[in-house]
Each structure stands twice: as structure tokens, then as C-alpha cells.
Amino acid sequence: MKVSIDGHEIEVEAGTTILQAARMIGGDVVPPAMCYYSKLKGSGGKCRCCLVEVTKGSDANPTPMPKLVASCVTGCMDGMEVKSKSSDRVTEARKAVTEFLLINHPLDCPVCDQAGECDLQNLSFEHGHANTRFIEEKRTFEPENIGDKIQLHMNRCILCQRCVQVAEQLTDYRVHGVLNRGDHAQISTMVSAAIENEFSGNMIDVCPVGALTDKTFRFKSRVWFNKPFNAHRECTTPGCCGKVTVWMFGNEIQRVTARKDEYHEVEDFICNTCRYDKKEVSDWTIEGPRKFEKDSVINVNNYSRKLEKVIINTERGILMGRDEDRKKISMAAIDYNKKIDGTEVKQ
Numbered sequence: 001m002k003v004s005i006d007g008h009e010i011e012v013e014a015g016t017t018i019l020q021a022a023r024m025i026g027g028d029v030v031p032p033a034m035c036y037y038s039k040l041k042g043s044g045g046k047c048r049c050c051l052v053e054v055t056k057g058s059d060a061n062p063t064p065m066p067k068l069v070a071s072c073v074t075g076c077m078d079g080m081e082v083k084s085k086s087s088d089r090v091t092e093a094r095k096a097v098t099e100f101l102l103i104n105h106p107l108d109c110p111v112c113d114q115a116g117e118c119d120l121q122n123l124s125f126e127h128g129h130a131n132t133r134f135i136e137e138k139r140t141f142e143p144e145n146i147g148d149k150i151q152l153h154m155n156r157c158i159l160c161q162r163c164v165q166v167a168e169q170l171t172d173y174r175v176h177g178v179l180n181r182g183d184h185a186q187i188s189t190m191v192s193a194a195i196e197n198e199f200s201g202n203m204i205d206v207c208p209v210g211a212l213t214d215k216t217f218r219f220k221s222r223v224w225f226n227k228p229f230n231a232h233r234e235c236t237t238p239g240c241c242g243k244v245t246v247w248m249f250g251n252e253i254q255r256v257t258a259r260k261d262e263y264h265e266v267e268d269f270i271c272n273t274c275r276y277d278k279k280e281v282s283d284w285t286i287e288g289p290r291k292f293e294k295d296s297v298i299n300v301n302n303y304s305r306k307l308e309k310v311i312i313n314t315e316r317g318i319l320m321g322r323d324e325d326r327k328k329i330s331m332a333a334i335d336y337n338k339k340i341d342g343t344e345v346k347q
Contacts, residue, residue, distance in 0.1 A: 001078040005029050006086045018071035018082055019050055023263065028085045032123050034208045035160035036072035038265055043165055044072035049123060051093045056081035068093050098127040104139045106155050114210030116223040119264060139183055149215050149276055150204060154186055157211035163203035170269060171197035198237060201275040205258045205266050216276055217255035226254060231284035241268035245290055253279045
């Protein structure tokens with residue numbers, strides 16, 4: 001089937017969604033996604049960040065769709081024409097969705113461990129407003145302990161339900177989910193038992209915000225102070241690929257995460273042994289520096305390109321001042337009958 005997105009035409013197989021087709025094209029036409037996760041079955045359709053405008057349904061029925069649709073759950077049709085980045089309706093809708101997601105989200109980026117690799121931060125930078133119209137009280141939740149390795153911040157949760165799907169599809173059983181409705185909805189119900197499985201740490205990697213963070217890395221460092229390296233080991237845990245990203249500060253491995261692609265999705269899930277227990281350099285075979293986005297904050301710590309040495313003559317400027325201020329002036333050569341601008345002084 002032939003599909004056109006923002007003027008880019010591509011051929012896709014039957015069953016391909018608009019979001020998947022956009023990712024095949026790449027670039028700015030790819031809609032943002034906070035709940036869709038290609039590695040998790042049944043994900044998508046919850047956050048409404050990936051809304052697009054279908055200006056032509058198909059060659060068989062060219063009628064445009066009257067409402068914006070979620071690209072992650074809408075299948076492509078032959079001859080379909082879609083507007084993503086080029087649609088003003090889509091831009092306004094994404095701004096509205098961003099404002100909605102930030103209504104109850106606390107402004108604690110300065111202390112959040114997810115800062116620097118947070119999908120909600122990226123979304124707010126592109127579509128967020130500098131102020132808020134929300135005057136009511138934000139919803140808050142009491143702290144809930146879910147183990148010694150994972151920290152739950154329910155106040156930051158946007159209910160994408162990725163962690164629920166990880167527990168359901170990767171672990172032996174699921175004991176947590178979305179409790180209550182509307183503004184009272186939260187991830188709960190025996191969530192403390194959900195972290196007992198060997199693959200429960202993957203809930204941290206799939207969380208798009210800072211609702212689930214790694215306690216072993218908590219408040220240790222910012223991600224842009226670390227250097228990510230690809231590494232692997234022979235893991236004996238069934239289902240674990242053993243391929244990870246180690247985040248190093250000098251010769252110290254401060255945390256271990258699964259490898260992620262350009263859309264911040266895990267390539268292969270890893271076990272808790274690799275994630276929490278293997279923090280020595282000798283535990284891993286280091287493959288080399290990991291590629292990251294050009295606009296990422298980690299780019300500040302870029303070690304993959306040659307940098308020119310920066311020389312700042314600070315001491316010279318402090319001790320000797322500016323060159324133009326050190327010009328010698330002869331008082332005898334000054335014409336006192338003229339002003340500085342050259343005009344005659346009236347007697």
C-alpha cells in the first residue's frame with residue numbers, strides 16, 4: 001500500500017499503522033509517542049500525543065477523516081494522505097495534550113533522575129507553554145515502597161501503562177494495574193509484589209517520565225555527566241540478551257540500562273542481575289561509545305568528536321586590562337580648545 005505523510009510517499013505492508021509508517025520515513029514527520037511501545041503488545045492509544053490529520057482516507061474512499069486520529073492505533077490504507085508536522089490542527093492538538101499531561105505533573109526536573117532523557121521534557125520543549133492556566137491543586141499521592149531497587153513517584157505518573165504491560169508480558173504474573181478512574185486513577189493494587197520478578201527492572205526503562213527510577217542510581221549523578229558505552233556479557237538468565245548500556249563516570253559504572261533505539265524504546269530486555277548486580281568494569285566486555293541524539297544533553301559530554309582546545313586569557317585580562325584602555329596619552333598634546341568630539345569650546 002502507498003501512503004503519503006507530509007508529502008513523503010512510502011510503500012508499507014497491510015497492518016502497518018501510521019506511526020510505524022512515519023518511523024520508516026524518519027525525521028520530523030514522526031509523531032511523538034508517550035504510551036506506544038513497539039516491543040509491548042497492546043500499547044498505544046492512551047496519551048494522544050501522536051495525533052495526525054488524515055486528509056485523504058484512501059483511493060477507494062478519498063473522504064478525509066473529520067477528527068484527528070491516534071497514529072499508533074490507526075492502520076494505513078492504500079492511497080492514504082496524512083499530515084503530521086505540516087498541519088496546524090495537529091500542532092494545536094499536541095500543545096493541548098502537552099498542557100493536559102503537565103496539569104498534575106510536578107515541576108521537579110531539577111531533582112528528578114529522569115531529567116536529560118525524559119520524553120515529557122522533550123515534548124514540553126517543543127509543544128509546551130511557558131505558563132500554566134491550571135489554578136486548582138495538583139493531585140498528590142502518598143509515597144509507596146515497592147522494593148529496594150525501584151522508586152515509585154506516583155505524582156509524576158502520566159498513566160501510560162507501559163509498566164503494567166511489562167509486568168504482564170515479561171514476568172510470570174501481573175499484580176498491579178490502574179486503580180480508580182479519572183483524576184483519581186493511579187498505578188497501584190499490590191504493586192509492591194510486582195518487583196519480585198527477575199525482569200521487573202525493565203519497568204524503569206519503559207517509563208517515559210520519572211515515575212519509576214533506579215534506586216541504585218538515585219541522586220548519584222546527572223546523565224550528562226556520564227558517558228554511555230555499549231557492553232555485553234554471557235548472561236545465564238533465560239530470556240536476557242546480556243547486551244546493555246553502561247553509564248560510566250571515570251572508571252566507575254554508576255548504572256546499567258537496556259539498549260534503546262532512536263525512539264527511546266528498548267531493543268532487548270535485560271534481567272535484574274545484569275542491571276543491579278554487575279557494576280564492575282571487569283563484569284563486562286566494553287564494545288565502545290554508544291551513539292546518542294545530536295540534540296541530546298549528553299552531547300555536552302561528547303567524546304566521539306575531536307574538540308579544539310579553548311584558550312581563555314582570563315589572567316591577562318584581569319591583570320593588564322583591555323588593549324584599548326592601555327594607550328599612552330600625552331597631556332601636552334591635548335587641545336583644550338576642543339571637546340572630545342572635535343567641536344570648538346565656546347569662550
